[in-house]
Amino acid sequence: MEHLIDLDRKHFLHPTSSIQQQQKQGAKLIVDKGEGIYLTDIHGNTFIDAMSSLWNVHIGHGREELAEAAADQMKKLAFSSAFSTFSHEPGIRLAEKIASISPDRMNTVFFTSGGSESNDTAIKLVRHYWKIQGQPGRRKIIALKRAYHGVAAASTSATGIQEFWDMAGHIMNDFVHAETSYQRTTKEAAASLRQKIEEEGPETIAAFIAEPVQGAGGVLMPSEGYFREVRKLCDEYGILFIADEVITGFGRTGEMFGLDNWGVIPDVMTFAKGVTSGYMPLGGVVISDKIHEVLIAHSKGTLFHGFTYSGHPTAAAVGLKNIELIEEERLIENSRKMGVKLLEGFKEMRKRLEIVGDVRALGLLGAVELVKNPETNESFAKHLHVAPRVIEELHKRGVICRAVTYEQSDIICFAPPLIIKEDQISEILDRLYDSILTVQKELQSQAR
Structure with missing residues (x-):
């Protein structure tokens, strides 16, 4: 199997990876198979996948039901274009299903292959929405720092x-x-958004876009009431609100979609990841009835936007089966319950360890911050690489996790599969405690 490491170095340019690390050390892990919350490498070592790979393997690894759904669809119709109003049953059925579980008055779906395509599509659609109504100057998008x-x-x-x-x-x-609402009051964060709108001019703004929980930024939770204020501001200034539910969708936060936690309805919602649990590349954009009606009334000719794999029939069939399993196995409820256990464990860890600062979780989306002084929230010096060292200790103990170190933060993120059980949560927490304790002792020894 060692030849695979050499082939990887020579031929595989990895996404979001250190090229130097790959060349010096080879692939961090060559995964051979997955089952449930576990991954096994080519050497037979087993790891807990505490990140659902890339926040997306909701129903766990190795689910034959999705393989069967894909195989059945491939035997019948593996692929067919959705351009020029061509259609197929899996795409129609999945669009109907997603509309049925989306917030009220959101019933129309545009399919993509993933999250980046979904957000690009949403931005193009909202600009098109204003342009065909005679307001082509509405092009600006307001987003959040750390998004x-x-x-x-x-x-x-x-x-x-x-x-x-x-x-x-x-x-x-x-x-x-x-400014994000992370570590700010709702009033402060809403004031920052209002200031940007006023500075830029509301007549120039197409939409505001935000994740319900900022995932890759460090699992940053919104302040209480923030998104209700955002909705009010968007309505006040006539700005569309795009919710990026790529990470938070399909039960990750203990609700079907992240904004459901606050009862807020966006105008546009993007999704990907959990829609197929990563078994097939698929994403999409859900638009409100209001936007759809404008597109119907004012669009002329062809909508010149689309991807080869928009509405891929095999991916759609897998998505349908995946959502069916999420609902049948009550995985959203499990996400909510296990998220409580995860947060309880984090809070206990904060009491027992000297370098644990803020801890947080919403459903099975959580994070632990590591700080030099929890009382003052003072960060560690960047050169100490505290979070990456904890990640390495977790790896030694058979847990795959993710560090976020933007803006001198040291954050350990968690997003295990929604099928996880209480004893498995405890296992992750035990290994996390040991890993942080090891690094804490090293830091104390270095400081002497």
């Missing part, structure tokens, strides 16, 4: 993380960023 919306042209520009801009520069214009 992550993807790596395509518009979604990179909407992302509020400096590292993603540094890679290729700002790809598109007309994107501005307000």
